[in-house]
Amino acid sequence: xxSVTQLGSHVxxxxxxxxxxxxxxxxxxxPYLFWxxxxxxxxLQLLLKYTTGATLVKGxxxxxxxxxxSETSFHLTKPSAHMSDAAEYFCAVSPGQLTFGSGxxxxxxx
Amino acid sequence: NxxxxxxxxxxxxxxxxxARLRCSPMKGHSHVYWYRQLPEEGLKFMVYLQKENIIxxxxxxxxxxxxxxxxxxxxxLRIQQVVRGDSAAYFCASSPQGSAARGTGELFFGxxxxxxxx
Numbered sequence: 001x002x003s004v005t006q007l008g009s010h011v012x013x014x015x016x017x018x019x020x021x022x023x024x025x026x027x028x029x030x031p032y033l034f035w036x037x038x039x040x041x042x043x044l045q046l047l048l049k050y051t052t053g054a055t056l057v058k059g060x061x062x063x064x065x066x067x068x069x070s071e072t073s074f075h076l077t078k079p080s081a082h083m084s085d086a087a088e089y090f091c092a093v094s095p096g097q098l099t100f101g102s103g104x105x106x107x108x109x110x
Numbered sequence: 111n112x113x114x115x116x117x118x119x120x121x122x123x124x125x126x127x128x129a130r131l132r133c134s135p136m137k138g139h140s141h142v143y144w145y146r147q148l149p150e151e152g153l154k155f156m157v158y159l160q161k162e163n164i165i166x167x168x169x170x171x172x173x174x175x176x177x178x179x180x181x182x183x184x185x186x187l188r189i190q191q192v193v194r195g196d197s198a199a200y201f202c203a204s205s206p207q208g209s210a211a212r213g214t215g216e217l218f219f220g221x222x223x224x225x226x227x228x
Contacts, residue, residue, distance in 0.1 A: 009150075034216065043114070043201055043219035044153070090152055097143070097166060098217060100152040 002027040002093050004101035012107040019078040021104045023065075023091035026072065033074040034092040035065055038103075044090065050074065061085070081108045112137060114220035115184075116202050122226045129189040129196070131223045135204030141165075142185040143217060144177055147199040159185060189225070197227045 007022040025031055032051050036044040048059025055067040061084075065076045074091060086108045091101040115134040123129050135142050141160055145153040158166040159179040170177065174192075179185040189196055203217035 004152075006152075036219075041221070043221045044203075044217075045219070046216045049216060097155045097158060097169070099155070100145075102150075102152040 002031070002096070002099050004091050004093050004099055006089075006091050006101035006104050008104055009102065010105045010107065012109055013081045014109045015083055016080050019063075019076070019081045019085065019106065021076040021089050021091075021106065023074045023076065023101060024072050025074060025091070025093045027093055029095065032094045033065075033067060034094075034098065035059065035063070035074075035076050036090045036092060036100075038088045038090065040087075047076070047089075081106075083108050083110065114202055114204050114218055116200075116220035116223050118223060119221065120224050120226070122228060123192050124228050125193055126191050129192050129225055131187040131189075131200050131202075131225070132184040133187070133202030133204075133220060134184040135202075136218050139204035139206050139218070141205045141207070142179050143203045143205070144185075144187050145201045145203065147201060147222070149198075153201060156187075192225070192227045194227045197225055199224045 003026045005024045034049045035047040037047050038044045047063050048057045050057045050067045058064045063078045065074050067074050088103045088105050090103050092098045114136055117132050143158050144156040147153045155169040157170050157177045162181050174190045176188045199222045201219055201222045203219045205217050
């Protein structure tokens, strides 16, 4: 069985500030980890993924995430928030069918 | 390149009616997944299909829900005798070669069908 916990259902940051969205996972086998973003009334779009290899993964729109096995974490970061980053972000784990966390709504304040 | 196409985008049904949601995968993709998103919750896996086969339906409610992906045409998620608790956004995703099942690939999502049951 596998699961994902996203700490903080709502996160607010000021424009230009660091974005940190937290994700912890549980998996009985080596995980594959994903971050998806969902804009209002749209489907999910892949931001980045970790499968094997380098533990620091870079994605689109300046986001990156680091796989830390010892902490069972895959936190998403972006050095400087932009207004257009306001959206809901989902962490997901596999193998097998993707299991999603409950999401974090990011608000960017002017 | 057309993405995953879902229709209708919005559907309103009264209790007891049937809801049919359609999904056309991306060109070249032969694997379709249905997920349900309830308000304030993440996406929950429902079913994984290939053409003419249900591969994994472990997330499907045992009653009233069914899914198909015929040889020709879109995948269809059917909900019979809808109840208010069925109100949700239903997302379809596709992938090539079942890569999501192996865990190394990504899913390509449609924009969802939002079902409201009155």
